Amino acid sequence: MHNKDRIKAFFTLLPSIILIGIFVYGFIGNTFWISLTDWGGVAALAENPVRNYAGLTNYIDLFTGFLGGGFRQDLVNAVFYSVLLLAGAIGIGMFLAILLDSKPRGEAFFRTVFLYPMSLSFIVSGTIWRWMLAPQGGVNILPEYVGLKPLTFRWLSSTGTILEFNWQNLLQLALYLISFFLIIAGLRWIKHNPNRALKWLLPGIALGGFAWLGGDLLPKALFMEETHGFNTATFGIIAATVWQYSGYTMALYLAGFTGISQDLRDAAMLDGATNTDYYRHIALPMVRPITISAVIILSHISLKMFDLIFAMTGPDNGQTGHPALNMYLTTFRANDFARGAAIAIILFLIAATFIIPYMISSYRQRRAGK
Amino acid sequence: MKKTIFTVFLTLAAAMLLITPHTTCAKDLSGQLEIFSWWAGDEGPALQALVDLYTKKNSGVEVINATVSGGSGVNAKAVLKTRMLGGEPPDSFQVHAGQELIGTWVRADRMEDLTPLFKEQGFMNAFPEGLIKNIGTDKGIWSVPVTIHRSNVLWFVPANLKKWGVKAPNSWDDFLTIAPKLKEKGIVPLALAQNWTVNHLWESVALASLGADNWDALWAGKLAFDSPEGVKAWELFGKIIEFTNQDASSLSWQQATDMVVDGRAAFNIMGDWAAGYMSTTKKMVPGSGFGWAASPGTAGQFLFLADSFGLPKGATNRDNALAWLAVLGSREGSDAFNPLKGSISPRTDSDLSKYNDYAKSASADFSKDRIVGSLAHGVSANEGFMNDFAAVMEMFLKSRNAAITAKAAQQTAVKNGIGK
Numbered sequence: 001m002h003n004k005d006r007i008k009a010f011f012t013l014l015p016s017i018i019l020i021g022i023f024v025y026g027f028i029g030n031t032f033w034i035s036l037t038d039w040g041g042v043a044a045l046a047e048n049p050v051r052n053y054a055g056l057t058n059y060i061d062l063f064t065g066f067l068g069g070g071f072r073q074d075l076v077n078a079v080f081y082s083v084l085l086l087a088g089a090i091g092i093g094m095f096l097a098i099l100l101d102s103k104p105r106g107e108a109f110f111r112t113v114f115l116y117p118m119s120l121s122f123i124v125s126g127t128i129w130r131w132m133l134a135p136q137g138g139v140n141i142l143p144e145y146v147g148l149k150p151l152t153f154r155w156l157s158s159t160g161t162i163l164e165f166n167w168q169n170l171l172q173l174a175l176y177l178i179s180f181f182l183i184i185a186g187l188r189w190i191k192h193n194p195n196r197a198l199k200w201l202l203p204g205i206a207l208g209g210f211a212w213l214g215g216d217l218l219p220k221a222l223f224m225e226e227t228h229g230f231n232t233a234t235f236g237i238i239a240a241t242v243w244q245y246s247g248y249t250m251a252l253y254l255a256g257f258t259g260i261s262q263d264l265r266d267a268a269m270l271d272g273a274t275n276t277d278y279y280r281h282i283a284l285p286m287v288r289p290i291t292i293s294a295v296i297i298l299s300h301i302s303l304k305m306f307d308l309i310f311a312m313t314g315p316d317n318g319q320t321g322h323p324a325l326n327m328y329l330t331t332f333r334a335n336d337f338a339r340g341a342a343i344a345i346i347l348f349l350i351a352a353t354f355i356i357p358y359m360i361s362s363y364r365q366r367r368a369g370k
Numbered sequence: 371m372k373k374t375i376f377t378v379f380l381t382l383a384a385a386m387l388l389i390t391p392h393t394t395c396a397k398d399l400s401g402q403l404e405i406f407s408w409w410a411g412d413e414g415p416a417l418q419a420l421v422d423l424y425t426k427k428n429s430g431v432e433v434i435n436a437t438v439s440g441g442s443g444v445n446a447k448a449v450l451k452t453r454m455l456g457g458e459p460p461d462s463f464q465v466h467a468g469q470e471l472i473g474t475w476v477r478a479d480r481m482e483d484l485t486p487l488f489k490e491q492g493f494m495n496a497f498p499e500g501l502i503k504n505i506g507t508d509k510g511i512w513s514v515p516v517t518i519h520r521s522n523v524l525w526f527v528p529a530n531l532k533k534w535g536v537k538a539p540n541s542w543d544d545f546l547t548i549a550p551k552l553k554e555k556g557i558v559p560l561a562l563a564q565n566w567t568v569n570h571l572w573e574s575v576a577l578a579s580l581g582a583d584n585w586d587a588l589w590a591g592k593l594a595f596d597s598p599e600g601v602k603a604w605e606l607f608g609k610i611i612e613f614t615n616q617d618a619s620s621l622s623w624q625q626a627t628d629m630v631v632d633g634r635a636a637f638n639i640m641g642d643w644a645a646g647y648m649s650t651t652k653k654m655v656p657g658s659g660f661g662w663a664a665s666p667g668t669a670g671q672f673l674f675l676a677d678s679f680g681l682p683k684g685a686t687n688r689d690n691a692l693a694w695l696a697v698l699g700s701r702e703g704s705d706a707f708n709p710l711k712g713s714i715s716p717r718t719d720s721d722l723s724k725y726n727d728y729a730k731s732a733s734a735d736f737s738k739d740r741i742v743g744s745l746a747h748g749v750s751a752n753e754g755f756m757n758d759f760a761a762v763m764e765m766f767l768k769s770r771n772a773a774i775t776a777k778a779a780q781q782t783a784v785k786n787g788i789g790k
Contacts, residue, residue, distance in 0.1 A: 041754055042787050045454060046478035066781055070761040135617040157619040159768070315444070316565040317619060318764030332448040334757030335474060 028348065035059070035341035044335040051338075058342035064222055071343065072167060074321040076228045078350075080163075081238060081322070082302040088242035089298055090291065093249025098279055100250070101257045111254070115247040122244070126311025129240040130156065133312075155236045156313050156320070164229035170221035172211050179208035233319040237312055241305070249294050256287035292358065299354050303347060323347050400430035403690040405679070406453075407464035408446035410439035416710035420516075423706050424697045431690050436460060454480060459682035461691040466748030467505040467513050467678035469589075473752020473787075475680070476512050482681045483510030487692060493699050496717045500741030504749055505676065513678035514699040517713035520732055521744040522574045522665040522673040525630055525638045525648075528658070536636065541667045542578055542606060545637075549613040552636050561635035562614040563626035568763055569746040572607055574639050578667025579603040582740050589743070589750040591789035595780035596773075604772035604779075611767070624651075631660070639665050641675070641747075645728040646712030656727040664735075672739035675747035676716060755786040 038054040062068040096114055100107050117125065132138040133155040140151040165173060182204025189197035211218075260283055268278050306324045313320045315329055323343055331340030403424075409417040414437075421433050438446035443464070450463055454475075465471045475481050488494050488511055494502065497515065505513060526538055534552065539545040549559035562571060577585050580599055587593040594600060615635065618626070627644050629635035631652055638644070645662070648654045664671070679698055685691050697703045704715040709724045714733045722730050743749030748756065762782055766775040783789040 041785075042473060042477045042752070044478065045451060045474060045480065047480070049478070066778065067758060067761065067785070070764065130620070134620050154617060155620070157617045313619070314565045316760040316764070318761065318768065319619075329757055332451060333444075334754045335451075336754060336757070 031341045032345050034338055035345050037338050039338045040334075040336035040340075044337060054338070058339050059346070062339070062342055062346070066224075069226055070318060070321060071323065071326055072226070073228050073231075073318060074323045074326050077231060077234055077321060078303060078323055080230045081234060081241075081305070082299050084238045085241050085245070085302045086295055086298050088238065089245040089249050090294055092242060092246040093251075093294070094253050094284075096246065096250040097253035097257060100254055101283075102275075111251070114250050117244045117246075118248045120244065122307035123311045125240060125244055126308045129236065129243075130312045133236045133239075156233050158232045158235075159319060160232040161227070161229035162232060164227050167222045167226040167228055168220040168224075169215065171218045172215040175207050175211035175218075179204045179206075179211065182207065231319045233313070233317075237309060237320055240308060240312065241302070244308075245298060245301070249298070252290050252294055253287060256290040257283055260286055296354055296358050300351055303351050398430055399428045399690050399693055401687050401690060402432045402434055403462070403687055403694055404434040404436055404460045405462050405464075405694065406436045406438075406446070406450060406460035407679075408438055408440060408443040409464065410437040413711050416707045419706045419710055420698065420703055423703055424694055427697065428690070428693055431687075431693075454682065457684070459684055461685045461687045462679045462681060462694055464677055465513060465680055467515050467676040468743050468749030469752045470748030470756075471505075471513055471678070471680060472507055473754070475682070476507065476509075477752075480683055481512050482683055484512060484514065484681060484695065485510050487514070487695060488699075491696050491699060496699070496701075496719060498716075498718055498737065498741060501674070501676070501716055504674075504741065504743045505678065513680035514695045515676040515678040515716040516698050516704060517677045517708055517711055518716045518736060519675050519677075519713050519747075520642045520672055520735070521570060521675060521747060522577060522668045522671065523640065523642050523644070524663045524665045525627065525640060525644055526636060526661050526663075527630060527633070528661040530633050531636065531661075534636065538637070538661070538663045539666045540669070542575065542610065545666050546609060546613075553613065557633075558615045558629060558635040559613040559637065560610065561626040561629040561638040562611075562618040563621040563623045564619045565760070566746060567623050567626065567640070568618070568767070569759065570641065571610075571639050572763065573673060573745045574665040574668060575607045575610055576603040576745075577671060577673060577742065578665065579606045582671050582742050585742050585750075589745075589788060591783070594789060595783055596776040600779070601772050601776045604766065604775050608766070608770050608772055611770075642714075642728065642732060643712060645726075649726065649728070650712070662728065662731075670739050672736055672741050673744050674736070674741055675744040675749055677713075751788060752786060755782060755788060758782040758786065 034051075035058055036053060036055060037051040038057070039049055039051040043049060062071050100111060104110075134140075135152075135154045135157060139155070140153065142151075144150050182200050186197045186199075186201030186204055189200065264282065265278060268282055273281070304324050305322055306328065309320055309322050309325055315325065315333075324347060327340050327343040327347065330336050330343060405421075407417065417435070417437075421435060425431070425433060438449050440446060443466075446464070450460075453459060459480075465475070471481070485506075488502075493514070501515065501518075502511065505511065505515060524538060531537065534555065534557065536548045536552065539548060545559070552559045560571075562568065579602055580588065580593075584593055584599055588595070588600070615621075615626075615629065621629075623640060623644075624647060626635070626638055627640060627647060630638045631648065631654070642662075645656060645660075648660050649656055652659075654660050663669075679695060681688070681691050681695060698707075699717075701715075701717055701719060701721070704717055705721050705724055708715045708720070709726075709729070712729075714720070714725065714729050714736060718737050720733065722733060725733065745751055745756075745759075751759070759779070759782060762775060762778045765778055766772075769775070780789065
């Protein structure tokens, strides 16, 4: 009987498997194949275009070519954008959820108000935020209403950059970051398990030291100097996205908090815990799965962000570019299909590095739970 | 039995007689005509006027107006590409005449040569020679231009200029002398807007710096971008950018024109659609309310862009499409469309009484000036170059280094098949 069930299950799933196999994985494979050719340029749209196999030239060109500078800046933008979006949306969402968890008056009203921005289309919110962040009006003249001087930050048209670095030193920076995380991990264990802590700390310090002293020995990532950094023009875009998604993370956390049984809370209060203690030691650790899923979903959204940036700063703004926007323009405006496909595959791989470990660990958890 | 067969035959014969189209009358077209364009918003009434004219002449044809809205065709072009790649081309589609069409579709062998149509309809004599040179290649002519817009126009408000005691500059050196004085008074010397308007400004400056001959040589690949002349153009551009407004990238082109209208800025370089904006939306009178001149240093040169329609290979209703193209290029057609759109006719024999004052002056210029192709609007360079040029411009705006930018521009040109 067990076998019969499995066969029935297989046949029920078969149509979905076939469709996904063709339309998702088949096309991903096709895109990857296109990115390995040189399809693009002048006769790209012919009935039978000439496509020669070109290996990984497109990828190498994107990372080390002269004209790939825009793509590299877009990648840096995407990294900062994702990190700040996660910090902002999760931080603010958590804060709002904690506030609403104490069930104040009008909780249902506030919940709706906070969740509402998520229902707006990105083009709508992008256009309105663009008007609000116009340097001559909008947000900058708000302080005048309380008698202060108007702000002078140029928001979306600002050209400043902070945390500038030279792409040539990319390898050195990567080593710095790795050693930083190793040291932090080591410091976490130092109180409870000094031996284990040393296992993390020693390599971290060694790597950091090597990167600092021997940085010049490392190979240069680019043949010429190219400064990249966090463009302050992206502040406006991050603000708009955080505004739109804080309600979503708040709803997730609220659901999580309501799921914690009231008995646990009462017991904690009886034991003398303050509200802060309750949240810090009990509630937040219990909603860790929610934090993880919020991180995955928000990082996914930030990697694919297109319409908000298109609406706020237009297609050709180098300060606020993003790989997804770059891919669309490269493929559909410049007819450079192979290069656009390469950008798409790179985005795909970055998204996969977030999702695949999560899926593997949740699969393992479920198997262990069985 | 025999009677049944006979009746069946009779009915079939009668039916065939009714269905068979008349082969005697060659002009009677029937079927459908699908035209694809991005004229959905303000230009809708103008397009409708053309469609009405066509339907009057060919009443048997049903015109399907497949527009995709979105400024300057950003969305329409993407939809068109998916349709062409999918093997169902529209019967005729709107495209910027020049390299935007040639680089994308002609090189891909997707368009039909329209030289026979041009000869038959007399377009070879009706359009200026400079125009035909720019929209065709040595292998043929690929589209019928419907409208002509001019790119190198300097806009200002005469009353304001008198108030500030300055005159419209004839050359960029003149501009660079009066700009600091304007800046001291707190007026922005040159209003600028986002993205593409910077490219638009660049082509006026580069044309002034290079001259018309060098400009043509640049796009034919004979002059390199990183030659001394090319670098000089970028240097001049860098000096001029200093006198534009700091918040340019957050403004739309209309807002930059508004700056001139309101008196916050002195000059603005924009195509002549600004005339339509100022006269229709802002209700200003051409000549007294707003004034214009050729952008400094380009007097006698007409930097044009043309919207046109072409005939893709494999169009289902080819004859209907050819009739449509004939209407577009005819005197009646272009004089029905252009006054409503605010552009001028590509024909040298258009009826000027239907046009406003600005259009009359522009038409006069078009017939006698040296015609050169615009870069920012798809005449001089193909789409691949245009896309990469945006990155080159961004590089310049960030680094303000003329030499490196000129080198990058040359690399881009070589990559896209312009220049060696």
